[in-house]
Amino acid sequence: xxRDDLASDLTTAVAEDVTRPHWFVEIELDPxxxxxxxxxxxxxxxxxxxxxxxxxxxxxxxxxxxxxxNEENAIGAxxxxxxxxGKPVRIWKAYRNDGSTSTLPGFAEPVLAFEGVTxxxxxxxxxxxxxxxxxxxxxxxxxxxxxxFNHLPRPGTVIEMPNQKITLx
Numbered sequence: 001x002x003r004d005d006l007a008s009d010l011t012t013a014v015a016e017d018v019t020r021p022h023w024f025v026e027i028e029l030d031p032x033x034x035x036x037x038x039x040x041x042x043x044x045x046x047x048x049x050x051x052x053x054x055x056x057x058x059x060x061x062x063x064x065x066x067x068x069x070n071e072e073n074a075i076g077a078x079x080x081x082x083x084x085x086g087k088p089v090r091i092w093k094a095y096r097n098d099g100s101t102s103t104l105p106g107f108a109e110p111v112l113a114f115e116g117v118t119x120x121x122x123x124x125x126x127x128x129x130x131x132x133x134x135x136x137x138x139x140x141x142x143x144x145x146x147x148x149f150n151h152l153p154r155p156g157t158v159i160e161m162p163n164q165k166i167t168l169x
Contacts, residue, residue: 023056024049024092024110025066027118027129029082035068038096043104053126056091064091064114066129076123084121089131090114 022038026047036049037056043049053069066089070076092110094102102109116133153159159166 019095021093021095022107023054023113024094024104025054025056026090027066028088029078033078035066041105043110045103055126058091058113061114062133063119064131066091066131067126068129070123070125070127075127079121079123079127079129084129085118087118089116089118089129091131 022036024043025035027033027035032047034043034047034049035052035054037054038049038051040051041049052071052075055067057065057067068075090112091114093113094104094107094110096106097108098106104110114131114133116131118129119132120130122128153168155168157168159168
């Protein structure tokens with residue numbers, strides 16, 4: 001590739017429209033809320049996303065930050081009432097196009113950029129929500145007491161408890 005070819009490719013790339021992703025955020029408060037950096041839009045099967053002056057900072061994919069304009073303190077009150085920590089969060093990124101092959105009209109198919117929980121909230125003119133990834137949850141997550149056994153013993157084993165005996169078959 002010659003220097004002239006590279007220069008023409010670079011000139012063509014610079015002349016194109018700059019595209020910036022549009023963010024779609026779902027936070028499972030009570031009720032679940034949906035925000036977007038684009039105009040308000042309904043994503044069939046997901047929800048109605050509102051444009052509320054949203055900013056998404058995904059510098060660190062493990063700990064993103066979301067800023068939502070706190071118009072008339074409504075968003076801050078919602079976070080205070082629902083609790084601002086430990087709420088599931090999903091953040092999608094999508095680019096504008098004709099949307100002919102997408103589930104979201106007017107956009108390319110959104111890509112899930114982050115899934116985790118809220119880890120803290122600061123409320124001012126903007127509600128700043130810190131997020132973190134979570135490990136997969138397993139059931140049960142809490143134990144009332146130590147388990148009696150971790151693996152089932154062989155058939156015929158008698159398990160004695162204070163009020164009964166159980167014979168495994």
